Amino acid sequence: MAAVPSDPESVFTYGAPQLKFGPGASGEIGFDLAQYGVRRALIVTDPGVAATGAPERIADRMKKYGIDAEVFDGVHVEPTDASLRHAVDRARESGPWDAYVAVGGGSSIDTAKAINLLTTNDGELTDYLNPPIGAGRAPARPLLPLVAVPTTTGTGAESTTVCVLDVLDLKVKTGISHPRLRPTLAVVDPDLTVTQPAGVTASAGMDIVCHALESYTARPYTSYERKAPEQRVPYCGANPVADMWSERALALIAGSFRAAVRDGSDARARADMALAATFAGLGFGNAGVHIPHAGAYPIAGRVRDFRPDGYPGEEPLVPHGMAVALTAPEAFRFTFEACPERHTRAAALLDPALDRPDDPAEHLPTALLRLMRDIGMPDGVGGVGYTDADVPDLVDGAMKQRRLLEMAPRPVTGEDLAGVFHRSMTLW
Numbered sequence: 001m002a003a004v005p006s007d008p009e010s011v012f013t014y015g016a017p018q019l020k021f022g023p024g025a026s027g028e029i030g031f032d033l034a035q036y037g038v039r040r041a042l043i044v045t046d047p048g049v050a051a052t053g054a055p056e057r058i059a060d061r062m063k064k065y066g067i068d069a070e071v072f073d074g075v076h077v078e079p080t081d082a083s084l085r086h087a088v089d090r091a092r093e094s095g096p097w098d099a100y101v102a103v104g105g106g107s108s109i110d111t112a113k114a115i116n117l118l119t120t121n122d123g124e125l126t127d128y129l130n131p132p133i134g135a136g137r138a139p140a141r142p143l144l145p146l147v148a149v150p151t152t153t154g155t156g157a158e159s160t161t162v163c164v165l166d167v168l169d170l171k172v173k174t175g176i177s178h179p180r181l182r183p184t185l186a187v188v189d190p191d192l193t194v195t196q197p198a199g200v201t202a203s204a205g206m207d208i209v210c211h212a213l214e215s216y217t218a219r220p221y222t223s224y225e226r227k228a229p230e231q232r233v234p235y236c237g238a239n240p241v242a243d244m245w246s247e248r249a250l251a252l253i254a255g256s257f258r259a260a261v262r263d264g265s266d267a268r269a270r271a272d273m274a275l276a277a278t279f280a281g282l283g284f285g286n287a288g289v290h291i292p293h294a295g296a297y298p299i300a301g302r303v304r305d306f307r308p309d310g311y312p313g314e315e316p317l318v319p320h321g322m323a324v325a326l327t328a329p330e331a332f333r334f335t336f337e338a339c340p341e342r343h344t345r346a347a348a349l350l351d352p353a354l355d356r357p358d359d360p361a362e363h364l365p366t367a368l369l370r371l372m373r374d375i376g377m378p379d380g381v382g383g384v385g386y387t388d389a390d391v392p393d394l395v396d397g398a399m400k401q402r403r404l405l406e407m408a409p410r411p412v413t414g415e416d417l418a419g420v421f422h423r424s425m426t427l428w
């Protein structure tokens with residue numbers, strides 16, 4: 001168990017963007033931008049999303065409300081330091097802009113957050129990256145309005161205060177984290193998600209599942225030492241408001257995840273998944289995530305030659321949601337003893353039809369494994385190209401995610417993580 005604080009925290013915080021949800025909502029963005037006094041907006045997207053025609057359609061609708069809109073479709077799927085610098089340069093060249101509109105998955109939304117930060121504030125990307133990789137600088141000036149329009153059902157990046165990227169030279173994933181990065185308005189339009197390939201729906205959906213499960217089982221906010229107001233952080237630990245979102249997200253996933261992967265045109269399943277992604281984002285964006293996300297950073301960052309279905313395919317890639325999911329069953333076996341009732345309750349929500357094993361510690365891993373098999377996840381960390389010989393390297397990468405590991409409901413050592421990685425090599 002985590003050490004008992006001498007002066008326990010009694011306060012938690014909750015932050016969220018303005019939200020517009022529902023089929024057709026993305027047609028109203030021009031109206032919303034006009035309310036902020038915006039005249040010129042840059043739409044930030046990736047080539048795959050651009051090919052669906054959605055960003056151009058949104059630009060056309062914005063023009064009807066008098067907004068001058070241009071599309072930048074150069075986002076790199078799973079952004080890197082190089083791709084973010086490139087995007088910032090292009091935005092500077094074509095600017096100045098009054099607002100940014102991200103249309104796409106987490107990759108496009110996070111790229112727009114970096115563009116927004118670096119076109120409104122001095123300094124270089126590394127100044128703002130989380131320590132120890134960067135200097136963890138806080139933006140001195142306010143950012144521009146950012147409207148985030150997710151086209152995947154996954155990351156919840158439209159609600160969060162973080163931007164995630166690969167630092168290519170160091171082969172590590174890291175992020176920028178500051179309340180000012182949070183989008184001003186999230187426009188979640190399930191109609192935009194129906195063109196997601198099945199492989200993207202599966203990986204992005206596992207990201208939702210893990211956001212909900214990790215924030216639900218994170219150390220409670222009361223387990224920390226009391227903070228002064230200036231020490232408060234966006235991720236404050238499990239709390240009653242975040243719990244509510246996570247529980248609702250798990251219930252929606254139970255009803256619709258398999259159906260959305262099986263038949264992408266199932267409008268009800270797509271709408272449920274869009275709502276689940278939003279709910280889980282509103283939860284974990286305030287409570288935090290822990291071991292599966294810490295383990296995902298090196299799994300994605302050190303990829304050799306894995307190329308998943310549904311993704312661009314020019315470069316090897318372990319998608320974020322897949323990387324998170326692969327250690328989740330073992331991670332929750334490890335955390336079970338810290339808060340057993342939360343683990344069994346989460347399993348019941350995620351898989352109401354589960355034939356429950358006698359050992360309550362097995363409920364959640366069993367529910368996860370059943371789901372992962374059904375939606376076509378690879379068979380463990382070994383299934384994306386790693387072997388037991390890679391475990392020290394993977395542990396080393398995960399241990400660098402101190403900020404996340406400290407949110408686990410029990411202390412985690414390198415040896416504990418090595419056990420999680422070894423046992424996650426093959427899952428079934």
Ligand SMILES: NC(=O)c1ccc[n+]([C@@H]2O[C@H](COP(=O)([O-])OP(=O)(O)OC[C@H]3O[C@@H](n4cnc5c(N)ncnc54)[C@H](O)[C@@H]3O)[C@@H](O)[C@H]2O)c1
Pocket residue numbers: 046047048049052077078079104105106107108110151152153154155156157160161162163164165192193194195196197200203204207310311312320321
């Ligand atoms: N900021 C956060 O809070 C946060 C949280 C979790 C993950 N992330 C980051 O988000 C990224 C992953 O984002 P993602 O899973 O949403 O996917 P993504 O943005 O990387 O997109 C995945 C692929 O799906 C395609 N695609 C997306 N929507 C589509 C649609 N509607 N139709 C057709 N193709 C579509 C894209 O072109 C791309 O090839 C990672 O970089 C991850 O680290 C950020």
Ligand SMILES: [Fe+2]
Pocket residue numbers: 155207211293320324
């Ligand atoms: Fe995630």
